[in-house]
Structures are given as C-alpha cells and as structure tokens.
Amino acid sequence: MRWSIEVHESWEGAPLLEVIDLAQSSDQKTHLSGSGSGTHVFQLRDSGLYSKTPTAAERAYVRDLFALWARKIVVRCDGETVYDGWIARRKFDPADGTLRITTVEMRAAQFRARLTYGVGGYLSGSLAVSNRSASGAARAIILRAVQWGPGFHIPIDPPPDGAGSFSASWPWYQHLTIEDLLQQVEKTGSEIYFRPYRAESGAARYETLVGQPVISTTYDLPVSAELGSVSGLADDEDGARMLTGVQYQGNGSDQDAVYAGAVWDQIFPGGQPTFPIRDVLRTAKDVTDAGVLGKIALADLRRDHKPAESQQYLLRMGDTVSAVWGRPGTLLAAKRRADEWSDGGTITHRVISCRTNLTETLDLEVERRGD
Known part of the structure; x- marks a missing residue:
C-alpha cells in the first residue's frame, strides 16, 4: 500500500505540496459527524524545503505552506482519501527541527464558527x-x-x-x-x-x-475463530441511554414554550415497553415549530429505545481489504460462528469512524445494523 500526505489550500482545495517524505508520524481519525482530528509531525530540519542555510524567503514559504486555517492536510492510501483536516494549530520545536500540526475536519473547522x-x-x-x-x-x-x-x-x-x-x-x-x-x-x-x-x-x-442513515458500499468480512483480518470484535450493549419516552421543550419558557413528545406506542403500535418506564425531558430552544420538535423527539426515541451497540475493532488491510473499507457509512458484513452468546450467521456493522496512522491497520468504531 502507498500512503501520501499533501498540503492543500482551503478555499478551492488545490494541491500545494506532497509532504510524505517530511512526515515523522501522522495519526488521524475521520468521523461520520465531521468531528475528527489529526496530529502530524514533520521534520523540517535538513529537509528539501531549505538550502544549506535557510533563507528568509524559504522560512516565509514554509510558514505560509502550513498557515492556520488557510491550509489543510490530506492523507490518502492508494489514492483513497482517508482524512482531510484543516490546520488549527502548529508548533515548531527548535530543539529538533520538528513541526507538530493539529488538524480538525471541515465541519468542525468551519460550520461551528x-x-x-x-x-x-x-x-x-x-x-x-x-x-x-x-x-x-x-x-x-x-x-x-x-x-x-x-x-x-x-x-x-x-x-x-x-x-x-x-x-x-x-x-x-x-x-x-x-x-x-x-x-x-x-x-x-x-x-x-x-x-x-x-x-x-x-x-x-x-x-x-x-x-436516514448514511450508508455506502457493503463489504463481506470473513470472521472465523481465528478472526482473520479482524480483531477486537465483541458484543457490547450499553443501556445507559435507553428510554421509553422523550419530551422536548422548544422555543419559549415555562408554560408558554413549544412542547412535543414521542412515546413507545409510536415505535411499536399497540405494544408495551419491555422494561420499566424511563422518560426524559430534553430542550431545543432554537426550534419554534411543534411539528419539527415532534420529529426530533421521535428520532431520539427510535435511537434510544434500544441499547447502544457502538464497538471498536481493528481491520488489517491486505489484498482484498483496502482503505475505502474504513469510510464512514460503509457496511461490513461479518460471518460469525455460533458461540456461548451469539447464534452466529452474518452480523452487519456500519463504520462510524476510522483512525489511521500510516500503517496497514484501520482502527474502526462501528455500530451494529439490524438484528
């Protein structure tokens, strides 16, 4: 596999320079929510960016190359973009000549500000x-x-x-x-x-x-007793957020506020909760429409009436597994043998985030899809 790291300008995304040869390390995480971040360390001393004695023009060029927010770091594996982060912080260490760059994904970099x-x-x-x-x-x-x-x-x-x-x-x-x-x-x-x-x-x-939700390509993962190219796959259900009903308070205050809610019967018509009542009140003060507020409450209950099953496992790239398998939204179908807990069969997970570090390993956060 071939890794590359490029610096791009931010407004149009035009490429400026390939810097993989300068990279001491590059650790980055892309997330479906756009909240991912990365840390990249580049060795500037004795690099090809300078003459034997760095000139003022060369130093100005390098500072501009890694300008805050105006530049971004793009990491690819075999041509597939695995991470695209905007430069949010830079720290040069004169002791060893390294530049440490911190990046954040576009949504967090731009739309929050x-x-x-x-x-x-x-x-x-x-x-x-x-x-x-x-x-x-x-x-x-x-x-x-x-x-x-x-x-x-x-x-x-x-x-x-x-x-x-x-x-x-x-x-x-x-x-x-x-x-x-x-x-x-x-x-x-x-x-x-x-x-x-x-x-x-x-x-x-x-x-x-x-x-609803974002789903892309499905890939089949052979998972045997030896787990093959997958490790860390386990059953982990968290009921901390499980609810039977959600009420929302929107714009306004006290009895004059906009209210809407969602109950178990809207998920399972005619059915009763399978555990004792757990209801909560949440707020969305920027919402003025009761219809929109009701949709928010129902979406919350659709997610929270069941346990969270977010998991992490490592996927090793090879002849068939490539970096695209770690793209958020990708479905990974694992064939699993029956054991003391699971009946076996095909278990499908959706990729939520993927962490890479210029090695053959994809460190995935996934959620289970279906039953």
Whole structure:
C-alpha cells in the first residue's frame, strides 16, 4: 500500500505540496459527524524545503505552506482519501527541527464558527426553508454558508434539492451557526456527512451525503475463530441511554414554550415497553415549530429505545481489504460462528469512524445494523 500526505489550500482545495517524505508520524481519525482530528509531525530540519542555510524567503514559504486555517492536510492510501483536516494549530520545536500540526475536519473547522450571515450584514442573516426534504434543507443551509463572497468559499458539493416535510425558520437575531442549523435537520432523523474526495483536477473537495442513515458500499468480512483480518470484535450493549419516552421543550419558557413528545406506542403500535418506564425531558430552544420538535423527539426515541451497540475493532488491510473499507457509512458484513452468546450467521456493522496512522491497520468504531 502507498500512503501520501499533501498540503492543500482551503478555499478551492488545490494541491500545494506532497509532504510524505517530511512526515515523522501522522495519526488521524475521520468521523461520520465531521468531528475528527489529526496530529502530524514533520521534520523540517535538513529537509528539501531549505538550502544549506535557510533563507528568509524559504522560512516565509514554509510558514505560509502550513498557515492556520488557510491550509489543510490530506492523507490518502492508494489514492483513497482517508482524512482531510484543516490546520488549527502548529508548533515548531527548535530543539529538533520538528513541526507538530493539529488538524480538525471541515465541519468542525468551519460550520461551528460560521453564522448565517457575515458580521457586517447581520440584518440579512434570516433563513427559512419550507416543505423540503432533509437533503433540500441541508442544501439551503450549505448554500447560505458560502453565499457571502470569496472569503466564504469552501470546495463543497451541496446535496440535491427535494420536496418533503421539513420546515423551519431561523431569524438572524437567534445568532445561530451553520452547525446549529445542520444539527436541527439531523435531529429529525437524518445524517449529513461531508465525504472528502479527490477531484479530477487534484483538488480536495467534499461530497455532501444525506441519509436516514448514511450508508455506502457493503463489504463481506470473513470472521472465523481465528478472526482473520479482524480483531477486537465483541458484543457490547450499553443501556445507559435507553428510554421509553422523550419530551422536548422548544422555543419559549415555562408554560408558554413549544412542547412535543414521542412515546413507545409510536415505535411499536399497540405494544408495551419491555422494561420499566424511563422518560426524559430534553430542550431545543432554537426550534419554534411543534411539528419539527415532534420529529426530533421521535428520532431520539427510535435511537434510544434500544441499547447502544457502538464497538471498536481493528481491520488489517491486505489484498482484498483496502482503505475505502474504513469510510464512514460503509457496511461490513461479518460471518460469525455460533458461540456461548451469539447464534452466529452474518452480523452487519456500519463504520462510524476510522483512525489511521500510516500503517496497514484501520482502527474502526462501528455500530451494529439490524438484528
């Protein structure tokens, strides 16, 4: 397998320089939620970036090459983008000539720190969507995020528009971020994933995927008693978040607030909870529509009426297993023998996150799909 690390500029995603030969280490984690991060250590001393005695121009070039937020680190394995992170911190150690770079994925880097308006034009910041699909709502939000001028540009492909049942209004004076709006769409039961990819031009771009949930290719993993290319696979169910009902309080206060809820019968019509009542109240103060609030409550209950089954295991790349198997949203179907706990058969997991470190190992966080 061949690893590569490139520095790209952030606005258009254009490649600037391949730096794999400078890398002492590179440890990165990509996550379905866009919350991944990485740490990359580059040896600058005695590198090809400088003449024998570094000049002022060379030093300025290197500082610009690794500029905060204006540059990003893209890691690929055999041409597949496994991580795309924006430079958030840099630390040069004069003792050994190393530069330590900390990166974060685009969604965390940009949408948590971007309002629905440019600060100079806040009165134009209100946004409303009416009767759109989750994809259509996400498209409107993303287009708003980049509409104000060249400085707002991100190399991102918005999802397709579509009609649906999602409606919401976000006045400018709520001062919400783009991330706040995306999360409100997700809370109704959808997922929004910004998949990094390499365009034909070489640019590092993002494809916006919206799903309930986001699911991509399925791969079959042979898992025997020896586990083959997989290790660490175990049954781990966590009931800490299990609930029988969810009530939400939206915009407003006390008895004047917007309220909505979801109960067990909406998941299993006519059925009764299989464990004693566990109900909670949650808040979504930016939601003014009771219908949207009800969808958020129902989505929560669909997720939380059952135990969380997030797990981690290691997958070793080889002749058949490649880096693309670790892409968030990928389904991995494992053939398992019956044992003291499991009846065996095919068990399918969905990849939530993937950590890599320039070795043959994919360190995966997965969730079980189906029964």
